[in-house]
Amino acid sequence: MFEFLFKYPLAIFQKGKFVLLSGWPVWLLLVLIAVAGGALFWNIRRRPVLSSMRSTAIWLAQTALIALVLLLLWHPAISVARLRPQENVVAVLLDHSRSMGIADTGTPRLRNAEEVLNGQLLPELNKRFQVRMYEFGRDAVRIDQARNLVADDNATRIGDSLKHIASEAGTMPLGAIVVMSDGGDNTGGVDRDTIEQLRQLRIPVHTIGFGPDHFAKDIEIVDVAAPARALVQSRLSARVAIRQHGYAGQTVKLIVRENDHPLAEQAIVLKPDAEQSETVVFNAGAAGAHSFQIGVVPMPGEQNDRNNSVVRLVSVVPKKMRILYMEGEPRWEYKFIRRALEDDQSIEIVTILRTTQNKIYRQGTRDEHELENGFPAKAEELFKYDGLIIGSVEANYFSPEQQNMIRDFADKRGGGVLFLAGRFALSDGGYEKTPMAEMMPLRLAKEKTWSRDFATASLTDAGRESVICRIEEDRTQNAARWQKMPQIANYAVMGAPKPGAVVLMNVAEAGHRPSPLLAIQNYGHGRVGVFATAGSWRWKMLQDHTDKTHSMFWSQLLRWLVTETPGPVQASTPRQVLSDDTRVPLRVSVRDKNYDIVSGATVQTMVSRPDGGSDTVDLKPDPLEPGMYIGEYTADKPGTYVAETSAHQDKTDLGSDALTFRREDGVAENFGAAQNRDLLEKLSRDTGGNYYTSSNARRLSGEVAISEAGITAHDNLDIWDMPIVFLLVILIRGGEWLLRRKWGVV
């Protein structure tokens, strides 16, 4: 219809430029229109037979007609760059990844694509262009014909394939690229560099999408957020994003497995909204690299059950994290915290206790010199610890330098700091005006709020989800257990939580409003918590001696405090599990003993391959982030890799760190198997091409010629003879006649 009225396809108007070919000045056209409009206005006003409103309508119709006629005299046209016939190459890329083998409507997508291509498209293209065909998955490979291709590639990398084709543009007149795909790209989309390269070459990418936007009956694990590192026998919490179609309201089993052995199970109800997020808790186990398979058990009738689980790699480190606990007065909480951590293989607690006015009592020190002068006076000494607990110690017991060091312990060093309540702690201890108050997740009251009344601790919604408060694996049983917990012996009333803080527990004394009891937040590079009591010891003394509630709670709280605490050298990668991918970006942060940035270090990573061999990667400073060193490793074979990074400067060993990652093949194509129409539309839009479906792909043969790449000619296409113009003249003139007739002035 559009083409009938406007003579040319829509793409001509979208890509072309409007021009006037008469050569007469445009200002003259405007003056003539204005003069004609003025004369008509004068004529109508001279003989006023209609009301002013009706006169204006007649004047507008007459003026519009004259303006249109004048415009046609100026010879309007569309100037568009078009590929010269028989002189250009059009590249056709056919996706042959495994997802193209899915038979959505009885026929595999790849067969559909072949039919579309070989039916009308290819013969039309062949008439005017030299067509080069490629099949692509991980990379593009030239093919002679697109018949009976096999959908067997384990990955789709549209960006890499386009880059490969674009690189050939220098050796041939490449006029356009046609991508026939379901858009199931496994790299997260087409990268900006590739788009920029195509735009510079002015090569339009036209896309033809195959497959449905979503399956009618499918459950897919969209993502799983799990920590990359954990301490031995830690409880881990994984946040699982699930998308479903066709199973709303049904109960499915969320399960965590390792080597097919189930570690945790949880029943969840699928919500009507397409995507939901669930938390599952499980044990990290012994030291080593663990591959956890996290997902939902397939439901009957699922169209694709290979996207029901994903693998996450967790490095369980055998490291013993050291926490310094400074306590200002002998208290039961101190004793029972120490006892709670006695059997913890991953946490070592070192304590300083002020027993008398002028004596300290140290426990857990490695030798007689450790902390012999009390709380560390130098950052280098304090930053050796991974976590810090501040008990009932007056704020002014710490010098201003020490107060800043405590703040820097979290902010700069990346450690965890936990503040406990007490008669000399928090607002009762004068912390309000110190740098330590800044770092706390809760605001401090201005008055003293410490109370030795018994009170009940209750979990908040966040607390019910948090691994810190998870005593029982099962969420419901855990909530029931907390309801039966003995009362705590004391507490401090805290102010409101700060933005970004998460309150895990409240305390409610009979007849009082609940006050935050346990709150946590990230602060700078580290973490800070406030546990506004020193009375959790009753969870031990008021329960059977075999009960592990108290020790589990403290172990989990303190593991949260220190698990993420980095060493001076900290290696990371955003892609620990490579699904049908090979490239591993490596990032290493290098600091000195004071955790100041180190520039000019020599940083090297030795990667142990699954076959027993090893490779070395030299990392270079990241120009955008001082103290960060970056590099890339190519994992050639599937399996688990261990990367050990070391950093040196002037023969000084700055430290080392180990990292594991895993390459898995045959997985990526199971996910996002429905058509990713957004990606295909965006790709064509960003490069000046168009998106087509299999049903309207025949239009492509007419529109593909519009391109500024390759060998082109600029054509001026007349538009004065468009049917719409004549229709417009008739409509204006006919409309005026009808109005005059209606108003009786014909």
Added chain:
Amino acid sequence: MRFRIAILAVLLFCCFSALLAFQARFKEYSGEEDNPAPVPKDAFELTEWTFARLRYPSGRYAGYSGERGSWPTDFPKADRQFLQGVRRLTRIHTRSTEQVIDLINDAQEIYNWPWTYAVEVGHWDLTDEQCMLLREYLLRGGFLMVDDFHGTFEWDVFTQSMSRVFPDRAIVEIPDADPIFHTVYDLEQRVQVPGLQYLYSHRICEKCENGGKEPHWRAIYDDDGRVMVAMCFNQDDGDAWEHADNPQYEAKYTSQAYRLGINYVIYAMTH
């Protein structure tokens, strides 16, 4: 009418809940005091720690103390004088008055007081239930200091009950290097602390001919090597606290009794 009843029920429930929310407070045992002392103004202050005295049955071994039993020996003066010392010499938030833990009528209250003291345990006679409770208390993290028992007979009476608390654990001498002798004061050099009787008998030991001559600092340890029960055998620290204000009672004994008691309290609060 129903609305009023409902409100009344809610108010009663709140009051009852509030009562349950508190642990036992200071209470006087007027008829059972061995050496009365004035009740200070801050007797009811809520603190971290106080001297928790075990009110146990003497049963078959009541002896001269009669129906009252031996539990309140030196009570409450010894307790309150020791508390003054703890207040002055340490940073423990300490109440001025003792807390009696009534093992006979309100045994569960013991779990709120992780440090307890029992005197004259050569005259205690625990029931099986009390033994089980004491065992559970100690395994959860409680600490028991026993004092003022002398000679073979009283040792045997003490162990008759104690062996039912822990049939599987040995009673051993505490080595000088044990942290319990070093938490605040280094107490490697210790003397036998006599009861008040030494002022009249001029003998440091009691029941000297019947196994009371040598002082012993003995203990039962838990599986992690921590003292659960600390025994001051053939000595009387309670008298030393009680008579700390007696010019005739020698300061060296009082000093050691205070130091030892403070070490035991701090040890219980740190191990």
